[in-house]
Amino acid sequence: MADRRSGVRLVDRRGGRVSAAIEVVDLALSYGEVRAVDGVSLEVAEGEFVGVLGPNGAGKTSLLELVEGLRRPDAGTVRVLGQPVWPRDPRLLPRIGVQLQASSFFERLTTREQIHTFASLYGVAPARGDEWLERVGLVDKADTRVEGLSGGQAQRLSIACALVHDPELVFLDEPTAALDPQARRNLWDLLAGINDSGRTVVLTTHYMDEAEVLCDRVAVMDAGRVLRMDTPAALVRGLDAPARITVAPGQLRLDEARALPAVEDAVESLDGVVLVTRDPARVVARLAEDDRLDGVRVQTATLEDVFLDLTGREYRA
């Protein structure tokens, strides 16, 4: 799946043929004193898969709700699929699918009744609802009332309800929160499939691996602002963080390690000697020459490092 963000569509976008699915200009929203969204501008191309990252309270949900047209912005404009989202435009609504952060269900309906109801609201045949139950693995729970679903099952139902009418543009607010690893991978495949068929997907997540695997671009938010928005690879590159190469114990002494070319620092650890370098290729080549590659592990910077670098390590309110 790693090749999913490998440029084909980026070239498309740069070729200018693809129009914008979302255009956000100078968007702002405050709750009293709290500036939940503070001057955000961004563009999402049609067919793009975009992730929004940020600590708790960064304003991800608020931003999404503004873009969906659920809230009236204090300032700025949002156009979705070429149309302004505020005021509510009923012609736009069938073209977008939304999963809110809180599961929003009809009380005391079963899983099947739930998705059938949403299908009817969107003028879609009930059979499509059943297909979706299958796709998110809820057939066994079809006759269970929503109150009796586990957190992850409710989450999957919520996603199915968002997608049942096959929208062109999908908003998912932490879709994989509460999912077990199997369900998470299945959902990744499902979302990747939707995206590959040309649909635009915007999701928020706290999982960096998820963002790295799925997203063409990610926006890192904090305190209502988008700090950085780029491809995950570019963000990591931009971090210019050194790689850490661990050599198994007994292969290399600390003073030898420090003397190697391109190594900035070396420390002992239980796993062996850790070399800090900005040119891992050269260091690995050298280790190969010396035949010291046994059990070597190379860790480069990840999106998580970028995230922590941008947003700090403090707890958020």
Place this chain on the structure above:
Amino acid sequence: MSGLAAFRALSLAIVRGFLRDRASVFFSLVFPLMFLVLFGGLLGSQGQSEVDLVQVGEVALLDEMDPDTRAAFDDTFAVERSDDLAEAVAEVRRGDADVAVEMRGDTLVAHYTETDQVKAAVTQGALRAFVDGTNVAQSGEPPRFVLETERVEDESLETIQFVTPGLLGWAVAMSAAFGAAATLQGWRQTKLLRRLQLAPVSTRTVVAARVAVTLGIALVQMAIFLGLGTAAFGLTLAGSWWMAVPLVVVGTLCFMAIGLLAGALARTTEGAVNAANIVVLPMAFLSGSFFDLDGAPAWLRAVSQVLPLKHLNEGMLDVMVRGEGPSAVLVPMAVLAAFAVVVTLAAARIFRWETT
């Protein structure tokens, strides 16, 4: 999208949600019925003793009754004759007799006290029926005459007659207000309201579905009340009872509006239901749902006039029990409709999509 399909889907979802919520079913159907059984079954089964009537002087209406009518009359009244009006009235005052009647020209004058309200009502209703019946008889319309006599015979005017409309009014008010308040709050809590905002359904469709279900529940309540009352407790409905149907419809809208206001004001589902309760329960007492207010102080009766439930109850009593014509519900309907409009506007003003 097809608004009709969305309407049906939403209505179905709401009905299912209602039927599966034991508490709402209990409080809107079972609980009021328990009261009906209590009042109608226990209190009503004591039966109604005869009314002691003192006839003062010649009363043509009574003296010239045909045998059938007379028999029916004697079922209700034990007649005693007297020539002294003052003494007869004194007897009534002392409680030795229930009513004294005299003829003043063409007018039948009845002297009675309100001490025993049921008896007073029986007396009033029965005498009015006799007068009406005789009038009809004398205008030479035998079929009407027969019909009216029949009504007189059946008009036992037991407790159930007076209890049913009041309890039905309370039941309708309660479930309409709670339903609206709880739905609004519940949907807002779960963000379903938000989610529906993002679905291609108009607010009108959502509201229409909720209103349709509440009206349906109210009519089912009415059918059960009247059906059970008639079948089990000898409830007899007066001729224009069907006018209570539109009255109940308007009443339901009015109490939905009140529930909506409670739901819009409150921040939690419990809060909304409690708010509805705080409004509806005292109102039921003050509107004579549980007992007659004729014996209550004048100021209390004045207060009850501004309560919508009072008008719903009175309108139902008029057409279902007191035998008044269809037009008797028009004023109560107008009052309830006015309430509904004013309260809905207020609720719409303070409505928020979310609790925060």
